Amino acid sequence: MFNLAPVGGTQAGRSAEGVASTAEDRARAPVEVPAPVRPGDRVEVSRLSVLMSRLRDMPDIRHDLVDRLRHEIESGAYPTAERLDAALDALLDEISPG
Numbered sequence: 001m002f003n004l005a006p007v008g009g010t011q012a013g014r015s016a017e018g019v020a021s022t023a024e025d026r027a028r029a030p031v032e033v034p035a036p037v038r039p040g041d042r043v044e045v046s047r048l049s050v051l052m053s054r055l056r057d058m059p060d061i062r063h064d065l066v067d068r069l070r071h072e073i074e075s076g077a078y079p080t081a082e083r084l085d086a087a088l089d090a091l092l093d094e095i096s097p098g
Helices: 016-028 047-057 062-076 082-093
Strands: none
Touching: none
16 A cells, blocks of 8 residues: 655655655656567558548549540540430431331
8 A cells, every 4th residue: 555645745754855856867867668579560551541542642633534525525426415315316216117
């Protein structure tokens, strides 16, 4: 069991200054912390983490893709909803009887 002196009091034979200087001496003393020895340490990065990192490095707008799609739409090479509707209407007209 520990004998604790009241707050602000002194212990038998020791003054508050003596306690403070002992604590200061301990705080100044170098502390040796052994380096952990773990011969098999390694880091594993999840696939999601790798993808998130790549996503973070990408620009907000992929101008090359926007330009390519804009060109395809203007030239008629990209299947827009209107073009698909027209193609379906033409197909239905072609296969409908009479």
